[in-house]
Amino acid sequence: MTEHGFRPAERLIELANAVRADPGLPREAFAALLTRHGESPADLSGPAFSAADADGLRAAVVRITAVLTETDADRAAHTLNTLLAECGARPRLSRHDGHAWHLHIDRGEGAGWADWFLASSALALAQLLSEHGRISWGECASPRCTALYLGNGPGSARRYCSTTCASRERVAAHRRRRRAEPGRT
Template sequence: MRFAPDTEESLAFVVALCNTDPSASRSGADELATVDQLAALLSHFGYTGRIDHDEAELRDVHRARALLRHVWTLDRDDAVGAVNKMLRDAKALPHLVRHDSQDWHMHATEPDSPLAERIRVEAALALIDVIRMNEMDRLRICAADDCAGLLLDLSRNGLKRFCTVRCGNRMNMIAFRERRADR
């Protein structure tokens, strides 16, 4: 499955952002607990525009993280309402931009809009593509018993089940041991 490059980047960011939540992080702790951790995540994904680097912004991003995690789990019809609300709340006006080393791609907020708003709107724009292509089943929660990580399945056959190789290996080892015990 292939989406537009900016759609895939936005969806990958949502996965990374939401997997910092204590319910999904490898450490079991909030991996986005500090302004510095937020800055590191944003720099990894090349976020541009206004970034305030303060606690208020971090709290807003936490709220955006919770919302996006929820939207990830919705069915297609329910996701439409959530996406439309995110766009409406931000008074989003889609427009094409080219900046830095990126070719033409879509934005729907101004660069000086609050970070959490831009995160929500960019995710909403990506989700529009997913919804229109009827591919919501590509947005999943990890199938590992003790993991709540999000995963984005871009595989050709759409059978990806685990958020990381680590979760897949752990579940395969458990299944192997159960088969062996049954013998």
């Protein structure tokens, strides 16, 4: 059971980064990631989550990753609306497996894993876009990193996935400026 409810945007980022790191991410790795995000292990074993389900989920992750790398809010909103319409997304409150009430958005109990993931991820990003009035997610600006991240809120826009990447880039920029100063070699 998840202590603080479901966090579909965080689940999206973790799955997107995992698929970017390993485009052939196996079914078992998907199941482990989804279990960490509150899905029932019983729902992720055997025929309930097949290799075909993992393939569909992988394709859905790749598709929603295009929104995560979008920098224009209008294009992101249009893409999110398209995804929600294609998924036939209908929001509903659900409580199961000992979880607190949480929002489900999909075609209903019979929705497949890919459909469920696309719909819930698109809704999570749409909520963030409407809350902050801008894109609050992205790809790390460090040329040495391709990690995707979620922003922290309505403050100034975030550019890096972590303080480690931000610090590394600040130090590198400082060293470049120092080398460019007259009299330095």
